[in-house]
Each structure stands twice: as structure tokens, then as C-alpha cells.
Amino acid sequence: MPDLKSELMKLSNLSFDDPGEPDMQTNITPDHPDYPNTLGVSETFFNIIRDNPGLHRSQLIDLAHKAGVTRSSSSSLLGQFTKRGLITAVDHGTGLVFTAIGLAYTKGYVHKPKAKAAKVKRVAKETPATQSMPDNPIRIIETVPELLNALSIVQARELYDALKKIFGA
Structure with a gap:
């Protein structure tokens, strides 16, 4: 197995330059197309x-x-x-x-100043006056069956008694 000293000696004799090319480095300027x-x-x-x-x-x-x-x-x-x-x-x-x-x-976000919204004072909304509904709303009844379906038992008995007085039975 070769030792390290002999391997390093081999490397010192190597040349990485092409033969016949002078040892000069080309300067690349920002205007040059190969400039990174x-x-x-x-x-x-x-x-x-x-x-x-x-x-x-x-x-x-x-x-x-x-x-x-x-x-x-x-x-x-x-x-x-x-x-x-x-x-x-x-x-x-x-x-x-x-x-x-x-x-x-x-880099990053540039924060644009935002216009602050004017504070609005809250005003209590006025509620419209509620119309009171009568306890017994008036309904228009066109037929007798509708009338009978709309009446309670007590109201139907009162109607029967009133009609009996008018027409007699």
C-alpha cells in the first residue's frame, strides 16, 4: 500500500492548465454576457x-x-x-x-398607510310603534261551514240560542 508522502508527490507534478495556453485570467465585467x-x-x-x-x-x-x-x-x-x-x-x-x-x-411587505375609518357613534334605532292587534281579529266569513269552523263551542251555542229566539222553534 502506497504511503501518503508518495501520493502527494504524484499530485505536485500534475498540471491543470492546457498546454500552450498562457497563464492569464480573463476579466469578466458586469457588461460581459458571461457575468453572473x-x-x-x-x-x-x-x-x-x-x-x-x-x-x-x-x-x-x-x-x-x-x-x-x-x-x-x-x-x-x-x-x-x-x-x-x-x-x-x-x-x-x-x-x-x-x-x-x-x-x-x-424584501418583504411594504406597509401602506391605511386611512383610518372615522368612528361612528352608535345611535339607538327607533322602533316603530307596534300596532296593537285586537284580541279577536275581524275575519270575513263567506259560507256557513266556514262560520261553523271558526266559532268555538261556546260561541256556537250563543249563536244557536240567538237564532232560536229570532226564528222560534
């Missing part, structure tokens, strides 16, 4: 809105797509930014145009 974007998707899209105020949804999504943000993410972020208060959406007759409110992207 260190901003997140949300911050990138916010910067696009900030730098291009007054554009419509489709125009912003196209710009973001060119910057590497997917169309579905851009569309979703427009709604989220509007709800969070990072951008405003104003209808100018031709559709909504978007404008950034701040100069820099803010």
Missing part, C-alpha cells in the same frame, strides 16, 4: 420596472425575458409587487402602466 447575475429574480424585475417607468405589462415581461426572468415569474411578480406596494398600476385607457415607487427593491 448576483441579483435575485425579484430584485432584477423591480429594477427593470424602476428603470422603465410607464410601460405596459407585456412590455415589462418582454424586457424581463431578455434579462433572463421567465415570463410566468414576471407576470406573477407584477401582481405581488402591486399588492405589496412596491409599484403602482395606473389605467391610462390603453391598459395598466406600471411605475416603481421606491429606488431600491425592499
Whole structure:
């Protein structure tokens, strides 16, 4: 079994550079297309809105797509930014145009000050005067069977006695 010292000696002789290529490192600047974007998707899209105020949804999504943000993410972020208060959406007759409110992207929710509702004093409701119903409401009875069904036994006996006096029996 080889020892560690001999294995390390093998590694020191290795070269990782291609032969014939000079030992120089290429500088990648932010303008270079291979420059890695260190901003997140949300911050990138916010910067696009900030730098291009007054554009419509489709125009912003196209710009973001060119910057590497997917169309579905851009569309979703427009709604989220509007709800969070990072951008405003104003209808100018031709559709909504978007404008950034701040100069820099803010993570999390931006609390918009809400107008406080005026306190309303509660007033007791006036109840309409209840009409008192008579104990025996007047009902119009058109037939004799209805009359007989409507009378109590006592009332029916009184009616019988009154009719007996009138017509005699």
C-alpha cells in the first residue's frame, strides 16, 4: 500500500492548465454576457420596472425575458409587487402602466398607510310603534261551514240560542 508522502508527490507534478495556453485570467465585467447575475429574480424585475417607468405589462415581461426572468415569474411578480406596494398600476385607457415607487427593491411587505375609518357613534334605532292587534281579529266569513269552523263551542251555542229566539222553534 502506497504511503501518503508518495501520493502527494504524484499530485505536485500534475498540471491543470492546457498546454500552450498562457497563464492569464480573463476579466469578466458586469457588461460581459458571461457575468453572473448576483441579483435575485425579484430584485432584477423591480429594477427593470424602476428603470422603465410607464410601460405596459407585456412590455415589462418582454424586457424581463431578455434579462433572463421567465415570463410566468414576471407576470406573477407584477401582481405581488402591486399588492405589496412596491409599484403602482395606473389605467391610462390603453391598459395598466406600471411605475416603481421606491429606488431600491425592499424584501418583504411594504406597509401602506391605511386611512383610518372615522368612528361612528352608535345611535339607538327607533322602533316603530307596534300596532296593537285586537284580541279577536275581524275575519270575513263567506259560507256557513266556514262560520261553523271558526266559532268555538261556546260561541256556537250563543249563536244557536240567538237564532232560536229570532226564528222560534
